[in-house]
Amino acid sequence: MKGIVFTEFIEMVEQQFGYETVDELLVETNLPSGGAYTAIGTYDHQEIVDLVHALSVKTETSVPKLLNGFGQHLFISFVKIYGQFFEHLTDTFSFLAAVDHHIHVEVKRLYPDAELPNIQIESIGENSMKMIYISERKMGDLAEGLIMASIAHFKENLHFERENLNESGSVVSFFITKK
Numbered sequence: 001m002k003g004i005v006f007t008e009f010i011e012m013v014e015q016q017f018g019y020e021t022v023d024e025l026l027v028e029t030n031l032p033s034g035g036a037y038t039a040i041g042t043y044d045h046q047e048i049v050d051l052v053h054a055l056s057v058k059t060e061t062s063v064p065k066l067l068n069g070f071g072q073h074l075f076i077s078f079v080k081i082y083g084q085f086f087e088h089l090t091d092t093f094s095f096l097a098a099v100d101h102h103i104h105v106e107v108k109r110l111y112p113d114a115e116l117p118n119i120q121i122e123s124i125g126e127n128s129m130k131m132i133y134i135s136e137r138k139m140g141d142l143a144e145g146l147i148m149a150s151i152a153h154f155k156e157n158l159h160f161e162r163e164n165l166n167e168s169g170s171v172v173s174f175f176i177t178k179k
Contacts, residue, residue, distance in 0.1 A: 001048060001137075002114050003041035004081075005074070009048060010037065012073040017059060029054045042113055045137055064141040071145020072152075079153060092150045092158060092176065093129050097121050117143070127178045132171065140164065140172035147174060 014022045026035035031047050052070075056063045079086050085103050089095045100119040107114050117135035124130075133143040144162055151158050157179045165171040 001043055001045045002039075002111055003037045003043060004039040006037035006041075006043055006048060006051075007039050008074055008077050009051060009070060011077075012070055013055060015073075016069070017055070021055070021058065024058065025051055025054050040111070045115075067139060067141035068145040068148070071142040071147075072149040073145075074142070075146045075149030075153065089154075091154045092147070092156055093124060095150045095154070096129060096131050096147070096176070097124060129176045131174045131176065132165070133174065134171050136170050138169040140169055143172065144174070147176070 010022055010026075013025065029035070029050050031050065033041075033043050033047060037043060052063055052066055055061070056066055059066075085098075085106060086095070089098060096119070100121075104116045104119070107116060117133055117137070117139070120132040120134065122130040122132060131147075133140055140162070147160060151160075158176055159179055160174050160176040163173045163175075165173050
């Protein structure tokens with residue numbers, strides 16, 4: 001997993017819970033990297049899982065809620081850091097439709113070793129869209145946070161429903177409609 005995910009997670013934890021919590025997480029969680037992350041590095045996905053779990057225990061906040069919040073934080077950071085990916089996007093539907101075929105292509109160009117989720121748009125219409133998130137990392141809650149943040153970013157009045165399509169949580173469907 002790309003280091004930017006880790007550095008942004010650490011930044012979110014510091015903003016929401018303070019530097020002391022970040023320090024405790026990095027010291028108390030047995031991380032192969034030692035918790036020394038760079039945005040361009042690549043790290044084992046299990047480290048983010050361990051950090052989120054440790055933060056959940058420490059803050060008594062559920063893992064899904066933390067991942068959702070992290071997805072929202074990540075979207076805002078990506079808009080700031082990679083503004084060029086968002087310049088031509090006008091709404092949540094255009095953003096979601098662009099993720100796999102435009103944004104992920106550019107990410108792979110910049111970071112060839114990046115392991116990205118697969119995003120499939122099964123149907124798109126003027127007022128509705130069905131998006132399928134597929135990833136063995138099982139971060140549908142993070143994807144949901146990204147969707148929520150995109151709705152807020154584009155100042156839209158949208159409703160979405162989420163359905164886990166398998167028991168492991170590696171395939172999640174989001175049906176998004178304009179109100």
